[in-house]
Amino acid sequence: MPLDPAVLENEFTEFEFAVERGKIREFAIALGLKDPVHFDIGAARAAGYADLLAPPTFTRQFWHENDENDPMPHLGYDPKRRLHGEQEFEYHKPLVAGTLLRGNNVIISTREKEGRRGGKMTFVIIETRFLDESGELVQVARRTLIETAATPKEAE
Amino acid sequence: MAKSLTYANWDTLTEGTEREFTMGPLTRTDFVRFVGANGDFNPNHHDEIYAIRSGFDKIFAPGMLQGGYLGRLVSEWVGPSALRTFRLRFSSQAWPGDIVICRARVVRRFQDGDKRRVEIEAEAINQNGDALIKAHAVASPQP
Numbered sequence: 001m002p003l004d005p006a007v008l009e010n011e012f013t014e015f016e017f018a019v020e021r022g023k024i025r026e027f028a029i030a031l032g033l034k035d036p037v038h039f040d041i042g043a044a045r046a047a048g049y050a051d052l053l054a055p056p057t058f059t060r061q062f063w064h065e066n067d068e069n070d071p072m073p074h075l076g077y078d079p080k081r082r083l084h085g086e087q088e089f090e091y092h093k094p095l096v097a098g099t100l101l102r103g104n105n106v107i108i109s110t111r112e113k114e115g116r117r118g119g120k121m122t123f124v125i126i127e128t129r130f131l132d133e134s135g136e137l138v139q140v141a142r143r144t145l146i147e148t149a150a151t152p153k154e155a156e
Numbered sequence: 157m158a159k160s161l162t163y164a165n166w167d168t169l170t171e172g173t174e175r176e177f178t179m180g181p182l183t184r185t186d187f188v189r190f191v192g193a194n195g196d197f198n199p200n201h202h203d204e205i206y207a208i209r210s211g212f213d214k215i216f217a218p219g220m221l222q223g224g225y226l227g228r229l230v231s232e233w234v235g236p237s238a239l240r241t242f243r244l245r246f247s248s249q250a251w252p253g254d255i256v257i258c259r260a261r262v263v264r265r266f267q268d269g270d271k272r273r274v275e276i277e278a279e280a281i282n283q284n285g286d287a288l289i290k291a292h293a294v295a296s297p298q299p
Contacts, residue, residue: 023193026192026193027193027224029189030189030192030193030221030224031190031221031224032179032225032228033228033231033232034161035160035161035231035232036157036158036159036160036161040157042158043157043158043159053236055228055231055236056239057220057224057227061194061195062195062196062197065195079198080211083246084219084220084246085245085246086243086244086246087220087223088241088242088243088244090240091237091239091241094236094237
């Protein structure tokens with residue numbers, strides 16, 4: 001389905017994302033991280049962090065996303081043809097447990113391309129800026145969401 | 157206190173230096189543990205019947221699982237606060253039973269003003285050599 005241009009006019013509400021120790025540990029365990037700065041408060045402090053450090057891909061979380069703040073459900077994408085094509089992070093400041101991030105999502109680009117087997121592929125880039133309580137930029141994340149031309153079965 | 161890791165520095169991160177590890181075989185439990193951590197409840201990652209009805213043979217890993225493995229590879233190498241940018245490009249899905257080989261290599265060293273930077277290319281491939289993810293990082297290593 002071609003992207004509805006109206007979605008580009010939407011403004012998405014700001015959201016809060018509390019960075020918790022338990023969630024950092026759980027995330028680090030799920031990825032097999034061994035660096036104690038993600039698990040051990042003593043080790044994190046010895047390395048110069050105020051608290052447990054979040055792993056590099058930690059901000060790609062889904063807990064805080066909903067219809068008001070996330071563009072994804074408004075793109076009109078068929079869930080069966082939706083792919084996460086790319087994910088990018090820019091790091092401006094270490095992210096540690098106890099931080100209350102504020103984030104907001106903006107659609108920064110869209111384009112359509114002819115699929116290899118015909119039909120249109122739609123690319124949308126969503127940028128999320130994460131600020132801490134003092135208003136300083138902590139990270140910028142960008143995800144590219146693709147609607148493919150055909151579902152996997154149709155493509156066979 | 158847990159023993160801290162020793163990270164590579166500017167002198168040791170010469171062009172062509174490599175690092176790798178292997179994860180897997182991936183289990184459905186690995187997927188569920190990860191989506192419980194990040195909240196990605198797309199049923200294609202935990203509900204076999206839903207995935208089959210969507211046209212897949214079975215459930216597949218959330219891309220951010222292998223993406224997170226690559227993040228781990230780079231951050232435990234150069235140090236987590238050395239990372240400046242990290243980009244993941246997803247090529248194909250990983251399935252239960254797959255082995256995920258994660259490799260990273262320094263491709264360039266350069267000065268950005270008075271700052272020293274290294275550029276790293278990384279990839280995750282499966283046991284057949286198929287690319288799962290290509291990644292790119294810029295880091296500012298310790299002296």
